[in-house]
Every structure is written in structure tokens, then in C-alpha cells.
Amino acid sequence: MLRWILGGREAQGSLEKSSMLCIGEEQPKNWFTELQVLKGHFDIVRFLVQIDDFRCASAGDDGLVLVWNVETGERLQELRGHSQQITAMTTFTCDDGDTTHTSLLTASSDRSLSLWDPDTGNRVQTISDLQSSVKCLLVLERLCVFVSGGGELCVWNKDFQLQCHRPNHSDTGITALIELPKNCIAAAMDKEIVIYRLTVSTDSSISVAEVRCLSDHQDRIRALINVNDGLFASGSHAGELILWDAIEWNIMAYEHILWEESPACTHAEIRLAAPKPSEMSIQHLTTNGRHILAAVGSGLYVFSVLTKTVVAYRKAAHDSNVLHTMLLSDSELMSCSEDGSVRMWEIQDLPLSAEPASSGFFGMWTFGRANKPSAPPLKKVVDVPNIRMLELTGDLIGHSGAVQMFVSFRENGLVTCSTDHLLILWKNGERQSQLRSLALFQKLEENEGL
């Protein structure tokens, strides 16, 4: 198909191999019709944090933290201070009575922690020379403290005073932290989840004690999330997804995603990459309380919390590992991957006929083999009667490197960050043009005519 461009047979082959699932150019449901490239970073951008309705902060391996105005694409602040890559970033909202002020909390490989004011760009607080670099941060707004995890677990108050700390007993350190009810926190350490309880004594000093160690995972825990008040979930490198009771810390559901497929269906993928553990590694988990979306290898997996069953899945959702996902609603989701694309999916009921997805979905380059990727859901119909399918509704192509993360600002747009040092702001072109028209007539009125 592209031979006229490529001018060579081999090149054509490689290209078609890489574009395994391609929606093509006609994407009526994709409303991101405008983009803005935000430049400023000098290295991989790994973290995006939404500050408020129109601001977000980005951070990455260059140690820079940049604050952006999502509406205009302006760079508002440049927070310099870390000498090495940023390892964790979160917002820290502290309620001092009547006003709430949002600050940015960053941790870096230079073994420092910093608190920034995104309005002024000032570094409000900083602590350096920690014993180990912090890998994850958890803010407990209720207690107005935050917990840093890494080689050790530390609890800090908002003035950066160490409240208490617990040394670590595993080599890998804490990779994820979540808050649980009853002043408990769960920390993922290698294959275990350790539950700590924070006790606030009468003189408002805080102590932390290990309460329980859950070691049901067979492999390293890659993701740990809160599902709702009573549940939390964890995913491991081996594809185990465990749903836990948040109070009793019991296993509520256990799903081992193995991508069991018939050889006939997978031969296309096998040719690409031999099955590796990473193929079923749960890279990322996200939830909206009703569904859990797991990024498993290069596939997506939707798990219903209520029925504790699989709702839909697609093994080859991306050409490469999925790095970040999001549930936009019960039926819409979004994922980004190392292949540099962001894809939007819709959970659809299977068509009544056995006919798989029309070849129209698979653009001009791949329609020769269009029915192959759609084979797995077809097979699954036989196994699980309730299964629905994940249909690709649009993709965003812009980054030339892996898309690390994205943050949605709803109708204001979507920000993606990538290893190509760029951020891209995706917007609804129509809405933007409307806004610009509004601004135009405002300006016209101010200027009293042309």
C-alpha cells in the first residue's frame, strides 16, 4: 500500500508489521483535533500532575519541574532545584482553615524532597541528604502529613519535620503507597504488601507500626491502587490481579491473567515478540470504583468490581507495553504505550452476528489482515458469555517516543508526556475555535472596532 512512498519491498514489510492495529485516518469519535507541542524539558518527561482546573506540572529525568497553563499552552513556572531526575511528584493540599493552597511535592534521585509553590515558583521547603532516594509519596490530607517511601518509610508533617520513620527490610524498597481506612497505609515491597498503622498520640506525635504483611503475590508487585472505601487492588509482574478487602486485608478476588489463547490466533504476535513474563506484567492499574482497568503487557484488561469477572479485554491493544491507562467513564477508556501512541477505547457489546469488526476500522494499510486481531474476542465469546469487546475509537499520534503518562482535563483537553522530551496538549479543535471567536469579539469590543 505504501510502496510508492517506501520505494522498497523490505521497508514495506517492516512497516506493516509494526502497525498491527491501526484504526486508520477516519476517526469520527476522536474529538482531539488540535494539538500544541509544549517544549521545555531536556530529558524524558515521566510525571504529570494536575494542580487545578487549568494548570498541570510536569517533571522528568532532567530534574526540572514545569508548570503549564493548559488553556493557553503557556509555561507558567519553571521550578529548578533538583540536580537529578525526579522520582515522584504529587500535589500537597493543606487546609489552613479558610483557604486551601495547593503545593507541589517532589522527590528526586539526589535524595532530596522539595515543596514548591506553583503560583510563585518558590521552593517553600526542602530536605536533602536523605538516607535513600524516595520512590513514592503519599499525602494524608486528613492528618496534614505525608509519607515518603523508598529505602525506608518516613512520615513528615507539612513543615518538613520528620515525625517518625521505619527502616526497610527488603532490598527493593517501597515502590507504591496507598492510604487505607483507619489510619492505615499499604506499602508494596517486592512481592509483599505491608500494612502499617499510624498512631497519633495526644501530644500530636505520630508513630507508625507494621500491622500485617500480605505475601500472596508470586512476583513483584507493580501496581497498587485504592478501588473504593472497602477495596484495594494490586497487580504483579506475573499478571496476578488481587482484590483485597481494605479493612480485613483478605483476598476478595484473584485473577491470573495469562492471556490464554489458541496458537492459531497468536501467531501474528508471536512472530513479533516471543512470550515473555513482561507480556503479562501488570504495568498500571486504574479504577473508577466499578471497574478496574489493568494494563497488562501491551494489552488491556477490564475487570468488574461488582461481579468480580472480566468485562472486556484486548491482548494486543498496543504495539508495545502499555504504560498508563485511564477510565474516562464506564465504557470509555484511554491508554498510552511505549509505541508512542495514545488510544481511546470503547467497551461495546458484541455485535449479534458472528462477523467481527468491520474492516473499515483498520485503515488502508492493514485491511488485508484485518480480521486477525479481532479473533481473540471472538474466541472469548464462547468461553465467557458476558464478555464485551474493546473497540478502538481513536488514537493520538504525535510523540516520537514512548508516551509515559497523560492527564485529562476533560473538555479542556489532554496532556501527554513522553520520552521524546515533549508534552503535547491535545484539544478539541472545535471548542478551541469557539473560544477564540469569543475572545475575538471581546477584543473587538474592547478596541471598539477593528
Place this chain on the structure above:
Amino acid sequence: MIGSPDVVAFTKEDDFGQADPDPWAIPEEFSVPLSPISDSNPWAKTSYAKFTKDFILISEFSEQVGPQPLLTIPEDPKVCGTFDLNYFSLRIMSVDYQASFVGHPPGSGYPRLSFVEDSRVVLGDSKEGAFAYVHHLTLYDLEARGFVRPFCMAYVSADERKIMLQFQELSLRFSQASECLKAGNRRAFAKELQRKLRDLEYTHSVLQREEGLQREAGTQRMYSAHAVEKANELANVEKSIYEHRDLLRQISSYNKRPRRDPQAVSCQRCINECLIECEQLIDKYAKLARPFSYNDKDETGQAIDAGGDEEGDDEGVKRRPSYTPQLIKAKSAKCFDKRLKTLPELCDVTFYDATVTLLKDTEKGFRGDLCYLHTQRLDKALRRKQRVTNFLFEEDLGDDDEEDERGTLRPFCAVNHAVDNDTPLNPPHIVLGTEPLVLDDLEPPDPLNPGHTSETEPGLVESHLESSPSDQTLETQGSSEGNKGSFSSDKSGLDLAEKQLNRAKSQAPDPDCELTNEPDMERESSSEDLETTAGDDDGDGTPVSLLEVVSELEASREDECEVITDGASDILIPLDSACCMAQEGFLYEASPAERTPCVGQSSNSQSPVVNQEPQALLPLQNDYTVGSPGSESPATGLELPVGLLGDAVSRTSLEEGSDCTMSASTGSDRAASPLGYGGVVTLRQRKKAGQGALKFVRQYPFAMQALWCLLSGRTLVVLGADEGRVRRLVSALALFVPAPGKCGERVQAWLSCPFTLTDLQRWKLIGLQRVASPVGSSMLYSLSRYSRYISILDVDQKTLRCPPYRGQLLANIADHRTSIRRGSTFFLHLQSTLCEMAAKAFLLTFTHHLHLPVSCTEGPEGVEGRRRCFLQGQLGLGHQDSQILLYLSQLVTQHYLQPATGGSAAATSFTFNYTTSVLYKI
């Protein structure tokens, strides 16, 4: 008087009046003047000129060798060809109206500097085929006879009409140049005076000393011959000192003198600086007066003698050790012995250089024939009207144009005292002869009822305009106080005009009145001078015709009988026209075309050409806010003058495209930098690109689709192996890139590495190298990866991959069966079409209810529907054609919202849509 060959040439112009049967078919201010001799080759007239291009000649009437050319602009000797500059210098210098006055006026003790206003005349030499606007000026030189050196600057052209019709602007430009020269000259003169005064002072002191010694030595003896001689010498020096001091005072008072010349605007700061300098000098040398008085004796501590009446003062010498004064010989050198100062020396090199630069600019600005200048000006005038959308397809208008538009004139200043210098002044607008006005010549409007129909309006305006400036621009001599009556009109014999002059004088016996009217009479007399000179000079009967100076004068005078002028001081004396009817009528009839240039001066700052709205655009520009938002129907409230607009534009396009009248010399000569290298894209390049575009359109059947991509904002990648071919195609297609930026920033002519999304956001047209190597495959990867944002034109295989386009909007410009053969014609055709699109986009952008809800209950769908209805129903555009307009409208919006200062931190956004592409093949 005027010899027969010229007369023949002029009377022929009568014929062309009938050429235009319907003067209102085209808005007259946008019509291109027809060639004066409609039945012959318009270039025939110039063919016998001995020079190829117009040029500027600077000549001097040297007191040693007579008239001599000093330099030409451009300096290329080829320009003048075999044209005899010496002879022509003689011609133009022999009509020196200024009659520079020399020597002591009666009743005044000291020599006077004559403050002479510049004179401006047009004269022609039909034998040489040369016509010239001649600007006379005088510069001061202490060593020159009468302290003045007459110079003249002439704009020499083979086309006499061009000169006549550009008279105002030429006059303006040359006045600027002249003011600049004179400003420099005054400084230099003051410096020279200073030096001379020092020398004199020194000489004086030395003489005094000698005299004193002599007197001491021979007190007993009576005055020896030697002593008498010394005393005389001393007296001479003293007198000389007084004289020079007086000169210094005079030169410093130069700027206080009221200027009659309205165009003589000079930089206020320069003037002030000069003034201060002079005043300091005067103060300094005012002391010199004291040594001659008795009480100074006490002051001079080191007086050598006693009892001397007058005493030298060496103080000045001591104060300034840096300068070694020289003894001045009592007798000045003979005038042929000394070397006269060159023009740069006379004017101070800075000022001289600035003047030359200014003149060079002037020469550049007037290149091309009349028609070209006219269309260029129309074009500019139109573009000025469309400031909001100009950035889309038009070249950038320079700063000077803005200046023009503001109606202020910045006095030219050699040392760049720029900003605070703006003098609100109405520069004359250039109006070229518009044919309809000829009607007035044929049937002169009823003097009793000047404004009876609309048809007479132009004539009315014209006469208004003409009467007041003509006496100013043709003013030949602003008088100094001392030289009244010194002009040499007496020798002009018994001409009719002389009678007029006498009559005028007799009519104005009052001295005040005489003063007021002086310019007129002087002009009158000087014109006589010219004619007589011409007659005297030319034994062979080839006269130097004093072209329309007279005729215009007469014409305006005639007009004055009908129209009451309002310039009180500048009013012409109503001469008895009957007495000179024969001559007047003759001249008048002979040059109807020259009558028409109505030169807007103070009375009317609005030139008809520049300021009248194109009729079709009027509703567009004014009604954008109206749009009657209350109406229910989605498309109502917009009585769009589509037809009108379309007509006007197509008419323009027809007119412009029908013939390509650009002569060979019309190209602008701005640096020809290749497109895409960051240089400003010039008109010449764009025209050249027009040829490429025409070729592209004729060669590729899918040209329309490619153009649609560019116009709807989809980046087009031109892929090819041959760099030259790709570059050529890119520069041709760059014509269609909306808002290409001042230097074509949105176009990348040649790229040999893979591009990224940032590049796509930046460039709308990319020339890409096809390489068969690993680099090539990564490039192709980027091509396929970003294929949704781009269209790919493969030059080697002649294919185009882009979304399908089936609209009609571009059929007009991308018709591969077009009958247009010439690139520049096609370029004009394109421009008119693109201009039309820009106008529609403007309308779309600024129509309120097409973007915003008219009531709070209305949702976005209503607005959307209304917009669609507007685009489809009223503009008659399909979906894909609408995309072009929507894109253009987006650009207009973004451009308008851009802060005026520019440089916003936010990145530009890049809009696209998701549509399938198809592959077009030949």
C-alpha cells in the same frame, strides 16, 4: 515658444479621450490609465531616448566651468548610455530660477546671504527624448561667488507623463533630499565661518602689532605709503570680520525665517542643534566687537603698544591652541585659482551620504513605467484597506507605508533623529491621470453650476486641489529680504506672459500684496526665462519645452475663475485670462492628461485613489458587527454582497490578468534570496514562483487537490530525489501557503532528515529528500507515522496522497487547461482569487452570529447550523471548500488575537482532522 515636434506629440493626446466610453464601469480610482497614445505602442515614445532607465542626475553650475554633471543615481554608466549628461546639465542648469543674488544689496553695509527657496520645474528635451523633473537648490560656500553654489537634482525619464503625474511625489522626495543637503551645508558653512573668523582675528592681531611697531618706530614721520597700506589692510580685515560675523548671524537666523515651501520639512532636532551651535559661535565672536572699542584697551593685558586706537585681542587665539590660525592675505585668490569644494565637502559627509541614500531610494521607488507604478499603488491602497487579512497572502507592507497611511510625514534626517520627529503634515497623494476626468476637459463644467452632476465632482475636486498646490509647488523663488526685484525678468522681452506679469504687478501696487504674490510673478518671469533661454540656445529650432509647468499653471488659473480658492495668502492673482487666451487655450488643449493629476495638498488630505473604498468592500468592512442577531433564520441578517464582491474581484482579476503590462524594468531589486532561507520573499520571487505554479497546475491533474491541502491547512510534503526540482516546486507552491510569514517561515524548501511533529506544527509546506538508505527508511517511517497530518506529493512518481477534494472553489485557479500562458499573469490571477478568499474569510471571521449564539437558549448546534448555512447557502461552498474558509478564518482570528507586541510564550496550536487519504496518479 514651444517648437513643433513637441506640439505634435501633445496634441495627439486629444484622441484618447473617447477611448473610454463608460467611465463608471470600473470604479475610476481603480482603473488603470490607458496609454496616452492608445493606437500605438505605448513604449514607442521612449524608444528614442538614449538612456535605458530613469535616473537621477545631480549637476552644478560651477562658477569656473559652467554647468557640469556631478553624479548620477544609479551610478552605472550603462544607465545613461549615450545620453549626453554635459549637454543635459547645461539644459537644466540654464533654467535656474533662483537667480541667486550676489553681492551687496544697495543700502546694506554687508554682503547678504540670499535665502533662496528651492525651485521645481519640469522640462523636456524632445530631441534627446528626455524629460526631467528639476529641483534647483543653492548651497552656501564661503569661497564661492556671492557665497552660493547653485546645484540641481533632476529626475530624468523618457516618459514625460510619468514625470508630470508623479510631480508631487518627486517634489516631495527631492525636497527632502534638498533639505538634508542644506542642513548639512549650513553646518559646514557655519564651521567654515568659524575657521575664517579665527583666521581673520589672528590676522587682525598680527596686523595690529605690526602697525603698532611701525608707529612706534616712526612716530615722527608722517604716514608713509607702507603705513597707509598697512592701515588699509587692517581696516579691510576689520571689515571682513564684521562681514563674517554678520554672515554667521544670518546663517543662524536661517531657520527662524518663515518657510514658504510647504514641503521643506526638516528635522526639528537637527535644526535646533544647528541653531544652538550657531548661537554659541555668535556669542563667542561677539566679543570680537569689543577690541575695536576704546574701553577694551584696559582689558587687553598684553597690549604691545600704547596709544593705538584699536587693539588686537589674542585671547581667542590662546583659548584655542588646537587650531593654528593662518594669516589671511588681503586679496583673495582669483576665482579660477582656487579649488572649489566638492559636494560632500560642502554638505558634510554624513548628510551627503544620507542624501544619496535617499535619492537612491527615490530612484528605486520610481522604477517602472507609469502603469506599473499605478497598479502598484492601487495594490498598496487596497492592501492598506485589508490590514486584518493581509498577512494571509500578501507581502508585508513596510513601515513607510504605515507612515503614509497615518498621514504624517517624517522629515528626512541624516542623523536619524527619529521618533519624536513626526510632523503632522499631509503629504501629497499621488494621483495618476484617470481617464474619466478627460470628459471634463472636453466639456468643461459650467462655471456657474459647478456641481450639477456627479460627473463634475472629480473636476471640482481636482480644481480645488490643483489651484492651491500649483502655486506652491511651482514656486520658484522664496525671496530673501534683500533680493526683491532682482530677478531677471526684464530680459524676457515682449511676451504675452510678460504682459501678464506687468498686469499683475500693476494690479498689485501694494507692497505687502506684492510680497505675497511674489512667487507667482517670479514663476511667471522665470518661465519666460526658460523659454527665452531655450530659444536662445537652440539655433536649430529644437526648443526646450517648458512642459506643463505653464499649462498646468494656466489650467489652474482657469479653474480659479470657476472655483473660489481658499488659501488666503497663496491665492493667485486672478489674471485677466482673456488676454492670454490664445496661448492658454493652446497649451491647455495640448495637454489634457496633465491636467488631471490632482495633487492633494492642504485643502484635501484625502486623495481619491488611496482613500476611496472599493465599493464592493464597503459593506464588508462596515457591517461585520451588525449582522442583525435577532432574526430567527440561521442565515438571515447577513445580506451578503456576494455578487458585488465577486464581481469586483473578478473584474479586478480580469483587468489585471488580461494583460501583463509590466515592463522589463519594473522588477524590484531587493535582494534575491532564495525562498526558505529566511529572506523576505519579494514580489519578484513571487512572480517567478507564479511561473512555477502555472507549470504545476498545467502539468499535474491533481494540482487542485494539492492546492486544497495547502489552503485548508494540511501540511504538504513534496518528496523527491532531485533537490532543484523539489525546491522549484516548493517555491511555486509557497504562493498558496496562507500566512507564510514575513520570511516564509512556514515553508521549508529542502529537508533531508526525518521530520517531527514540531516541524509539522511549524511548516505547512516541506520539501523532503528521498533517500535510499537507513536514514531514508526512518524518514519514511515518520512519513507514514504522521500520514494523518500530511499530504504527500511525490515528484518522482508524480503521485499525490491526500484527502479527496471535489470542490469548485479552486477550479478557477487550478485549471490545467487554463489559457493563461505567462507566470506573472497567473500570479495576478492567483492573487485576485486568494484576495477574494481572504475577503470572505474576513467576513466569516467577523460576523458575530456565525460563531456565537444569538440568545442564551441557543446551543452550539444552532450556531453550527447557521455557519454551515452561511458557507453553503450564501457563499455557495461545499464542505471541503468550507474547510478552506474555516481555516483562513482561524488564521485571521489567531492573527487578530495575537498580542501586538508578539512573542507570546505559548506555542502555536495546530489543527487537523481525521479523514482518509486517497492516492492520486497522473
